[in-house]
Amino acid sequence: xxxVELLADGGLRMENGENVSDALAALGARVLLEQGYTLRSFFxxxxxxxxxxxxxxxxPEYLExxxxxxxxxxxxxxxxxxxLARTVELIxxxxxxxxxxxxxxxxxxxxxxxxxxxxxxxxTILDVPVVLGPLTHIVFxxxxxxxxxxxxxxxxxxxxxxxxxxxxxxxxxxxxxxx
Numbered sequence: 001x002x003x004v005e006l007l008a009d010g011g012l013r014m015e016n017g018e019n020v021s022d023a024l025a026a027l028g029a030r031v032l033l034e035q036g037y038t039l040r041s042f043f044x045x046x047x048x049x050x051x052x053x054x055x056x057x058x059x060p061e062y063l064e065x066x067x068x069x070x071x072x073x074x075x076x077x078x079x080x081x082x083x084l085a086r087t088v089e090l091i092x093x094x095x096x097x098x099x100x101x102x103x104x105x106x107x108x109x110x111x112x113x114x115x116x117x118x119x120x121x122x123x124t125i126l127d128v129p130v131v132l133g134p135l136t137h138i139v140f141x142x143x144x145x146x147x148x149x150x151x152x153x154x155x156x157x158x159x160x161x162x163x164x165x166x167x168x169x170x171x172x173x174x175x176x177x178x179x
Contacts, residue, residue, distance in 0.1 A: 002014065002015065002026075002028070002029040002030065003015040003029055003030045003031075003032050004020060004026045004029035004030070004031060004032070004155055005032040005033070005034055006031060006032070006033050006034060006037055006041065006042075006045060006155075006158075007034045007037070007041070008034050008035070008036040008037050008038065008041045009041070009044060010041055010042075010043075010044025010045045010046075010047060010048045011045075011048065012026060012045070012049065012155075014026070014029070015032070020049075023049035023051055023052050023155070024051055026155050027154065027155045027156040028154050028155070028156065029154060029155055030152045030153070030154055031132070031152070031153045031154065031155055031157075031158045033130060033131065033132065036129070037129065037130050038126065038127050038128060038129055038130060039082060039122070039125055039126050039127070039128055039130055040074070040126040040127055041130070042130065042159075042162060043062065043063070043066050043126070045159075046059055046062075046063055046159075047063060047066070052159050055156070055159065055160060055163075056159065056160055056163035056164070058163050058164070058166060058167045059163055062122065062166065065123075069123035069126065070123065070126070072127065073127065074123060074124055074125060074126035074127045074128075075125070075126075075127040075128050076120060076124060076125065076128075078109050078110055079107050079108075079109065079115070079117065079120075079125065079128055080107075080108050080109055080110045080112075080128075080129070081107070081108040081128060081129045081130070081131050082105060082106070082107060082108075082117065082125065082128050082129070082130045082131070083104075083105070083106055083107070083108050083114075083130075083131050083132075083133040084103065084104075084105050084130065084131070084132055084133060084153065084158065084161060084162060085103070085104050085106070085132075085133030085134060085135070085136065085151075086101065086102070086103050086104075086133075086134075086135045086136070086151050086153075087100075087101070087102055087103075087104065087135070087136045087137075088100075088101050088135060088136070088137050089101075089102075089137075090137075103157070103161040103164075103165075104133075104165070105117075105161065105162055105165035105166070107128075108131075118168050122166055130162075132151070132152075132153060133151075134148040134149055134150060134151060135148070135149045135150070135151035136148050136149075137149065
C-alpha cells in the first residue's frame with residue numbers, strides 16, 4: 001500500500017518524496033503524520049486541497065469559520081493529544097452475534113489516560129497534536145482482555161473519520177440555550 005505523509009503545514013507528500021497535487025489520487029494511500037501534525041494542520045490540508053472538503057458535509061462550515069479562529073495557543077491545559085483510533089467489537093450475548101467496527105477521535109491527557117473532548121469547541125483544540133491510535137479488539141464486551149494492534153488509516157478514512165467526529169464537538173452559539 002502506498003503511503004502519503006500529511007505535513008504540519010497542510011501539504012501532502014508521497015513516500016517517495018513527491019508533493020501531492022491531486023489529493024483524490026492519494027485517497028487510498030496509508031496515512032503517515034509528520035512530527036508536529038495538529039488539528040490546525042488538518043484544516044490547512046482541507047484549505048490547500050479543497051476537493052477533500054467536498055467529501056464531508058461538516059467541512060464547508062468549518063472552513064468558512066476557520067479564518068476567524070485564533071492563530072495560535074489553542075491547546076487546553078491537560079490535553080496532550082487527539083487520538084484517531086479504531087475498534088472492532090464482537091458482540092454476541094444476549095442476542096445474535098454481530099461485529100461492529102467503529103472509529104473514535106478522543107483526547108489523551110498528560111498521564112496517557114483517555115478523555116472525552118466533545119465538549120471542547122473545535123477552535124479551542126486546533127494546536128493539539130493528532131496521533132494515530134491502535135485498533136482495539138473487544139470480544140463479547142470483555143474489556144479486561146482487550147487486544148490492541150497497530151492499525152493504518154488511508155487518507156479517505158482519516159479525513160472522513162475526523163470530519164464525522166468533529167461534527168459532535170462543542171455547542172455552536174446559535175444552539176446554546178439561554179435563560
